[in-house]
Amino acid sequence: MNWTAIWVTCKLASLTSVALLLIGLPIAYWLAYSKWRWKFVVESIVALPLVLPPTVLGFYLLVAIGPQSPIGQFYTTLTGSTLPFSFQGLLIASILYSLPFAVQPFATAFEQVDRKLIEASWTLGLSKLQTFFKLILPLSTAGLITGVVLSFAHTLGEFGVVLMVGGNIEGVTRTVSIEIYDNVQALDYAGAATTSAFLLVVSYTVLLLVYTVNRRVWSVWPQK
Amino acid sequence: MAAEITLEFKKTFLGRASLTAHFRCPLDPPSVTILFGPSGSGKSTILRCLAGLEQPDEGTMSFGDEVWFDATARMTVSPQARRLGYMAQDYALFPHHSVEGNIAYGLTGLSSQEKKLRIDEVLRLLHIESIAQQNPTQLSGGQQQRVALARAIARRPRLLLLDEPLSALDAPTRAQLCKDLRRLLTQLAIPSIVVTHDWTEALTLGDQMAVIVDGRFVQTGTPQDVFSRPTNADVARVVGIETVVKGTITEMRDELATVQVGTVALTAIASPSLESDVFVCLRAEDVTLELAGAAETSARNHLKGTVQTITSLGALVQVTLDCGFPLTALITQSALRDMNLVAGSHVRAAFKAGAVHLIPRN
CATH class of the missing domain: 3.40.50.300 (P-loop containing nucleotide triphosphate hydrolases)
Structure with missing residues (x-):
């Protein structure tokens, strides 16, 4: 087994999960509590990676973070390097690609917190932010674990986006799924089998964990 | 102002x-x-x-x-x-906190010692010291109500x-x-x-x-x-209800209370826990009117009175009496006609002991 590829994959998945926890919470809070009538527009954008082919997402990302784009140029002036075919670029792509897998369980959990408890917290003098940390988050732990674990698992199995944005650079962007593809291309079926089995076991374990804390994982969008 | x-x-x-x-x-x-x-x-x-x-x-x-x-x-x-302090109908206690945690929730900006003192004070006030460490889901409805009240009053x-x-x-x-x-x-x-x-x-x-x-x-x-x-x-x-007057329980025997209202004594059913000062409540539809001299009935209370006002309410008529205290009765138009009632008529009002509701008053 290629331990470098496994290391790259695990690093990518962990960082993606952490980033999604930080980015996903405010988005999910807004989606769960906003009364804006055009909210569904944002909901649809967040859900887009669920249906979009990874190659399409990868292609637009490549264009958006490329050296010709404002984002790419800004990044270059900031760091002196470019985003495409780098680990950082791959991370950005992974975050976007797994966004619904984090935001949707978060938002579902927030919506299930009884409105009356939130109002009680307000009348007890706690601001909306204090209420979020003292009431809503503690009552949403199952949803938070689900979101983090699902984004981790989803990033583990990423293939199309990685290939488009990250390429196939040993030790930088070559993840386990690409390793398997390479093995098969090189007719190294034994290598592919070992790595596949490894990925299967890890994914299954992760899902077991999710189902233990929360049995309604696949109701991915908040239920009304 | x-x-x-x-x-x-x-x-x-x-x-x-x-x-x-x-x-x-x-x-x-x-x-x-x-x-x-x-x-x-x-x-x-x-x-x-x-x-x-x-x-x-x-x-x-x-x-x-x-x-x-x-x-x-x-x-x-x-x-x-x-x-x-706002208390919702179903109390809205925080399920992830103990009783003590619920009370402490709103006490922001206090030192931990001040907080502890205030919590103990409120727990004592509501007699819930013994359940301080329990989770709200383990409590009876009455206990939940006390905890919700304690939480609401804790921040003064x-x-x-x-x-x-x-x-x-x-x-x-x-x-x-x-x-x-x-x-x-x-x-x-x-x-x-x-x-x-x-x-x-x-x-x-x-x-x-x-x-x-x-x-x-x-x-x-x-x-x-x-x-x-x-x-x-x-x-x-x-x-x-149409009649609410102040009364005092003067005697209690076998859950039957004698209540003094002004100069009149009434018989009512009362729970033994009642203190002597009460509101005496009567619904107008529970009061029947008899002409003076009619035969006794099973009703425990018969009061002589004078008709004060007669107000028509469609098929029914509201008759107010002075029986030593104001009393309202609801009777039908035909009963009014048959009895020839006018303001100033002398009648007898009757109602059962069970129709008298006694409410504590302080």
Whole structure:
């Protein structure tokens, strides 16, 4: 087994999960509590990676973070390097690609917190932010674990986006799924089998964990 | 100007009658105000507007010299800044905190020692020291109510808002807790507004009350006044009882009490736990009228009286009598004709001991 590829994959998945926890919470809070009538527009954008082919997402990302784009140029002036075919670029792509897998369980959990408890917290003098940390988050732990674990698992199995944005650079962007593809291309079926089995076991374990804390994982969008 | 709460607002709903609040209630001395009305009358919405959890569409709302809401200035004070205690109908206790944690929740900005002192004080006040470490889900309805009250008063609110504080309890617990609640509210001396649709609760808890029907304030006054002298048919229909007078229990035997009302003695069924000062309540439809000299019936109470007024209410007639105290009876038009009743007629009013409701009064 290629331990470098496994290391790259695990690093990518962990960082993606952490980033999604930080980015996903405010988005999910807004989606769960906003009364804006055009909210569904944002909901649809967040859900887009669920249906979009990874190659399409990868292609637009490549264009958006490329050296010709404002984002790419800004990044270059900031760091002196470019985003495409780098680990950082791959991370950005992974975050976007797994966004619904984090935001949707978060938002579902927030919506299930009884409105009356939130109002009680307000009348007890706690601001909306204090209420979020003292009431809503503690009552949403199952949803938070689900979101983090699902984004981790989803990033583990990423293939199309990685290939488009990250390429196939040993030790930088070559993840386990690409390793398997390479093995098969090189007719190294034994290598592919070992790595596949490894990925299967890890994914299954992760899902077991999710189902233990929360049995309604696949109701991915908040239920009304 | 005396400190008072002033409500002058209107709230409109889609497909439902709008709500108009015209109401003042004094803050000093601290007293208990009842918002009384049938379900759907809008009384809970008024309480939520006071708490800042809902906003009216027009008008103003103020607390003493603080303006809490002004529609034209588009200003509203947040629930956090109103510094009040609000207790929802189902208590809304935080499931992830113990009883103590629930009480500590709102005590922000205190040192841990001050916090501990205040928690102990409130636990003692509500006699819930023994359940301090328990989880709210393990508690009985009555205990949950006490914890919710403890949580609401822990931060020393300037105003206490209770939405149907007893409706989630079963009937036997309710009567006892109602008396306890009155005692607590008197002890706390915090201006309180209590929403209820139960007239026994209104009489036990309230110093003054406002009746709300279909989103409008239709009558205000002391509970006794409102119940005994409804100003119009709407109020009479909603409050459902017409005679409320003060009485004193002079004798109690086998759950039968002799109650002295002025110069008249009545027989009533009473629970042994009642103290001697009571409100005597009678529904007009439970009172029958007999001509003087008619044969005795099984009813325990027969009072001689004089007809004061006769008011037609469609098929029924409301007759008010002077029997040493004002008493109202509801009889049919045909009975009125057969008995030839006019103002000044001498009659006998009869009602069973079971028709007399005794409500504690302090």
